[in-house]
Every structure is written in structure tokens, then in C-alpha cells.
Amino acid sequence: MTRKKKAHLLGFMQNGFNSHSTGMWRHPRDKVNWDYGDYAYWQHIARVLERGLFDALFIADQLAPYSTFQGSSDASVKYAVQFPCNEPSTIVPAVATATSRLGIGVTLSTAFEHPYSMSRRLSSLDYQSGGRIAWNIVSSFSHGEWNAYGVDGRERSDRYERLEEYMEVCYKLWRSWDDDAIIADKRAGIYADPAKIHEVEHEGRFFRCKGRHFVPPSPQRQPVLWQAGSSDRGRDFAAKHAEAVFAVLPTLDRMKEYSGDLEKRAVGRFGRAPNSVKRIFGLQTVVGESRAEAQEKFERIKECIPLEGALAWISGHFGLDFSRYSLDEYVSNIEVPGIQGLFESIVYAKNGAPVTVREAALIYAQGMGMPVAVGTASDIVDQMETYLDEGGADGFMLATTFTPGCYEEFVDWVVPELQRRDRFRKNYSGTTLRHHLQEY
Ligand SMILES: Cc1cc2nc3c(=O)[nH]c(=O)nc-3n(C[C@H](O)[C@H](O)[C@H](O)COP(=O)(O)O)c2cc1C
Structure with missing residues (x-):
């Protein structure tokens, strides 16, 4: 008998x-007596996810308000379209101290930051959290x-060349300390062996770096590397x-x-072992x-969406001002310069049937074009099993509908059903995020 594939689970949010x-x-059950700017809110959510044995809380991000619609960020501000938003890594200490096993995925952009400070920050977070950090690599x-x-x-055609070199510098820094570099001999007064902390020297097309990595190897040595690129190069x-x-x-x-x-x-072009990249679907x-x-709950959630905010x-x-299009135009006739992978989520939202701009905006605003599972815990797990067994999913990134209640409900109702069907862990078996991701 073949073993049942188990799911990985992540909570998908933005620090905003x-x-x-x-x-x-606007939902009557969203953030009741909670302030998103308060660590207590994040610590509560983290504890709920850890109670549900989730792999991680995953924090998406962008670096500034969206301003493509009508050439301004007015509508983003007016309707709270991922606005306002705090810097994602600022909640890591709060989440890490409220929990002991839950991973924390942070989206940090390579666009305007040197790889030296990026790798230092990620090493610090991974060190201080006991090896629970993932980096969602984006380039803005x-x-x-x-x-x-x-x-x-x-549009920079060399975007991915730059990103390749960015990673090269990060890898050099993360791998520059030998395992036994720290001696910490109080009597001899020697902290570390300089011969075992190698200075990185990098002279490339996009970056220069000469110096030692400033942080000792963290429990995972480098964060779990996460990515969501969707173009051919991505x-x-x-x-x-x-x-x-x-x-x-x-x-x-x-x-x-x-x-x-x-x-x-992964296997054919880059020689990686089969199934070494976990596929986590929204x-x-x-x-x-x-x-x-x-x-009924689903209908109530949909009532909250403002059409202009959705647009x-x-x-x-998608990098295109949709105020210039008729709401009845079909999106399949439109070419977008922005996130191609997410645009496809709405082009195919109706299983190949044409989707208008109005429908696309409303579907997308509901939950970024993700499939929605509506029903009893058993119905939801049926749908998840199909995605695991037939769709190639290794797990799920769960978008919110109202907070923190949607995760409380999922943990109380759906997790036990997943466990009953042997589709999810019954306890954490390790301490690092990489361990839990690779556990099955
Ligand atoms: C599911 C998904 C989630 C993403 N989340 C973020 C995000 O939180 N922040 C961000 O800056 N980019 C995000 N992106 C954008 C990608 O990381 C990438 O930069 C973008 O898709 C452009 O790369 P591409 O041309 O290879 O698709 C996301 C993309 C996808 C498909």
C-alpha cells in the first residue's frame, strides 16, 4: 500500500x-479587540498556528503602496489595499518568543538592499529564532x-542575472564560517580562529563585497529559501x-x-533530487x-469587497491601470507586465471560460485568485486531498478571511480531520523549519 501524502500548512498574511x-x-469578526500594530495580535495568531502544528506563519510584503490604478495610490489608501503595512521582519522576535516550533517566512526584497546586509539580517533572525526562518526571495x-x-x-531584462549574483554573494557569506571556528577559550582569551572565518571577496557585474560575515552560522546556516517566481526565468x-x-x-x-x-x-535542468522543492499552493x-x-459565511465575506479597491x-x-478598461472586457485579451503567475490565476479562474475585468477584480480581491474551499471540515479535507494526490501539492498557504478567527476555526475543525485521515503531523518532530518541511 502506498503511503498517504501528508500536507504542510502555512498561514499567509501581511504585517499590515x-x-x-x-x-x-470590514468583516464584523475581523480583529475584534485586536490591533495589527500590536505584538499581542501576532503572538496570538502564532500560538494558534503552533497549536495547529503549522509549519510556519508566512509574511508577504511589498515595499510601498500600489499606485498604478488611476496613476495614484489614492484607491489603495482609501480602501486599505494592503495598506498600511509594517516591515515584515519586525514581528519575527514577537512570533519567535511566543512559540518554540513554528517557522516564520519573511518576504524581503533584493531590489534595494545589498546582499551583505540581507544575509546578515537573515542569519541574525535565524540564529535568534533557533533556526525557524524562511526567506521569500522577491525582487520588487x-x-x-x-x-x-x-x-x-x-523592465530589466537582466533582473534574473542580478538575482543570481545576489544569491552567489549570500551563499558565500553564509558558507564562510567553518563549523569549528568559535573556540571561546576563556583562559587563553581566544574567541575565534581567524583562519576558519573566511573573508569573502566578490567582484561581480552587480555587486562587490569584501569582508567577513558578521554573524556565526545559525541553526539552519542559511534560511529556508522560498520563491514564487512564475515567469519562465522565475x-x-x-x-x-x-x-x-x-x-x-x-x-x-x-x-x-x-x-x-x-x-x-529541478531534476532535469538543475540535477536536483526528485521532490526536493516543496510545492505549497495557495x-x-x-x-x-x-x-x-x-x-452563508462565504457570501458574508464577499460582501466586504469594494470594487474600486479590487481594481x-x-x-x-499586474502593472496595468485597469481604470482604463471596460469592466466587461475579457482579461484574456489583455497583456500585463506585472506578476504573470498571479494573472493566470484569474485568466483560468473559471476553468477556461472567459473572465471579465469586473469578475477578475472581485475573484482576485477575495484571496489573490486562490481556490476557495467552502464547506464542512470533511468537504475541505476532500478538496485538499485531491490537490495533494492529483495536483502535486505538498502543502497549503492559507489565506485569511477574518483574523484571528479563520485560523482558530481551521485549527479547531480542519486540522483534526486532516490528522484523522493521516494527512497531517500529530506533533512536531524537530525544532527547525527545514526539519519540518523535509520531515515528509
Ligand atoms: C503566489 C505569489 C506570491 C508572491 N508574493 C510576493 C510578495 O509577497 N512580495 C513581492 O514583492 N512579490 C511577490 N510575488 C512576486 C514574485 O516573487 C516575483 O517577483 C514576480 O512574480 C515576478 O517574477 P516573475 O517575472 O518571474 O514572475 C509573488 C508571486 C506569486 C506568484
Whole structure:
């Protein structure tokens, strides 16, 4: 008998007022007596996820408000479209001290930061959290971000060459300390052996670096590398570097295509062992004691979405001002310069049937184009099992619908059903995030 594939689970949020369900803050059950700017909110969510034995809390980010819609960030501000948003790594200490096993994925952009400070920051976080950090490697895609940093953001064909070199510098720094470099001999007064902490010397096309890595090897030595690139080059980058990927695929067919393609690249092109890149797919869940109750909850969640806010979000993510399009135009006729992988999530949202701009905005605003599982715990687990067994999913990134309640409900209702079917761990078996990701 073949062994049942078990799921990895992550909570998907942003360190801001409103995560990935536009208008979520209007929901009567969102953040009741909680302040997103208060560590207590994050610590509560982290404890809920750890109680549910999740692999990690995953924090998405962008560096500035979206400003593509009507050429301004007004609509993002007005409707709280991923606005306002705190810097993602600032909650890591709070989450790490409230928990002992839960991993923490942070999205940090390579666009405006030197790899020396990036690798130092990530080593510090991994060290201080006992080896629980993942880095979601992004390179910033939106006009708003480029404008905020005063950099010309025209499409760079050398974006991935730069990213390759960025990683090269990070790897050199992370690997520059020998395991036995620290002596800490009080009597001799010797802390470390300089011959075992190698100075990095890098002279490349994009970066120069000469110096020693400032932080000792952390428990994972380098953070778990996470990626969500979706273009041809992006998929290659993920297949080469990533230990886990995050993809949003609205249908089973899209999941199959993506899983097969990524695996072919990782094994065939980059010589990696089969299944060494974990495929974590976005999923939104709405659970009820009955199907009718779940459906009613889902309708209530959808009522929160403001159409203009939804248009502002797709404009930001896809790099195109959707105020210039008719709401009834089909999105399949439109070419976008922004996040191609996420755009496909709405083009294929209706299983190949044409999707209008209005529908696309509303579907996307619901949960970034993720499939939605609405029903009893048993219905939801049925759907997850199909994605695991037929879609190639190794786990799920769970988008919020109202916080912290949606995770409380998932942990109380859905996790036990996953465990009952032997689809999820019954306890943590290690301490690091990499251990839990590779445990099955
Ligand atoms: C599911 C998914 C989630 C993403 N999350 C983020 C994010 O939180 N922050 C960010 O700056 N980019 C994010 N991106 C953008 C990608 O990391 C990448 O920069 C973008 O897709 C452009 O690369 P590409 O041309 O290879 O697709 C995400 C992309 C996808 C597909």
C-alpha cells in the first residue's frame, strides 16, 4: 500500500492592517479587540498556528503602496489595499518568543538592499529564532516600489542575472564560517580562529563585497529559501535555488501543469533530487458546521469587497491601470507586465471560460485568485486531498478571511480531520523549519 501524502500548512498574511482579502477589515469578526500594530495580535495568531502544528506563519510584503490604478495610490489608501503595512521582519522576535516550533517566512526584497546586509539580517533572525526562518526571495515588481526608492523601474531584462549574483554573494557569506571556528577559550582569551572565518571577496557585474560575515552560522546556516517566481526565468530560478515554492493555481489542471514543469526543471535542468522543492499552493478556506452555514459565511465575506479597491489591487499586481478598461472586457485579451503567475490565476479562474475585468477584480480581491474551499471540515479535507494526490501539492498557504478567527476555526475543525485521515503531523518532530518541511 502506498503511503498517504501528508500536507504542510502555512498561514499567509501581511504585517499590515489588511492581508490578502481586500475589504477583510470590514468583516464584523475581523480583529475584534485586536490591533495589527500590536505584538499581542501576532503572538496570538502564532500560538494558534503552533497549536495547529503549522509549519510556519508566512509574511508577504511589498515595499510601498500600489499606485498604478488611476496613476495614484489614492484607491489603495482609501480602501486599505494592503495598506498600511509594517516591515515584515519586525514581528519575527514577537512570533519567535511566543512559540518554540513554528517557522516564520519573511518576504524581503533584493531590489534595494545589498546582499551583505540581507544575509546578515537573515542569519541574525535565524540564529535568534533557533533556526525557524524562511526567506521569500522577491525582487520588487511594482511602479509604486520603484518610485518610492527613486529608481527607474523599467523592465530589466537582466533582473534574473542580478538575482543570481545576489544569491552567489549570500551563499558565500553564509558558507564562510567553518563549523569549528568559535573556540571561546576563556583562559587563553581566544574567541575565534581567524583562519576558519573566511573573508569573502566578490567582484561581480552587480555587486562587490569584501569582508567577513558578521554573524556565526545559525541553526539552519542559511534560511529556508522560498520563491514564487512564475515567469519562465522565475520558474528556473525557483527550480535551481528554492527549497519551497509558493504558487497560486486556481484549478487542478493548472496545478498539474505547474507541478510537472517545476519538477522537470529541478531534476532535469538543475540535477536536483526528485521532490526536493516543496510545492505549497495557495488556498482559502471557509469552514462551517454545515455546508449551508459555510456558504452563508462565504457570501458574508464577499460582501466586504469594494470594487474600486479590487481594481486598485489588480492594477498594482499586474502593472496595468485597469481604470482604463471596460469592466466587461475579457482579461484574456489583455497583456500585463506585472506578476504573470498571479494573472493566470484569474485568466483560468473559471476553468477556461472567459473572465471579465469586473469578475477578475472581485475573484482576485477575495484571496489573490486562490481556490476557495467552502464547506464542512470533511468537504475541505476532500478538496485538499485531491490537490495533494492529483495536483502535486505538498502543502497549503492559507489565506485569511477574518483574523484571528479563520485560523482558530481551521485549527479547531480542519486540522483534526486532516490528522484523522493521516494527512497531517500529530506533533512536531524537530525544532527547525527545514526539519519540518523535509520531515515528509
Ligand atoms: C503566489 C505569489 C506570491 C508572491 N508574493 C510576493 C510578495 O509577497 N512580495 C513581492 O514583492 N512579490 C511577490 N510575488 C512576486 C514574485 O516573487 C516575483 O517577483 C514576480 O512574480 C515576478 O517574477 P516573475 O517575472 O518571474 O514572475 C509573488 C508571486 C506569486 C506568484
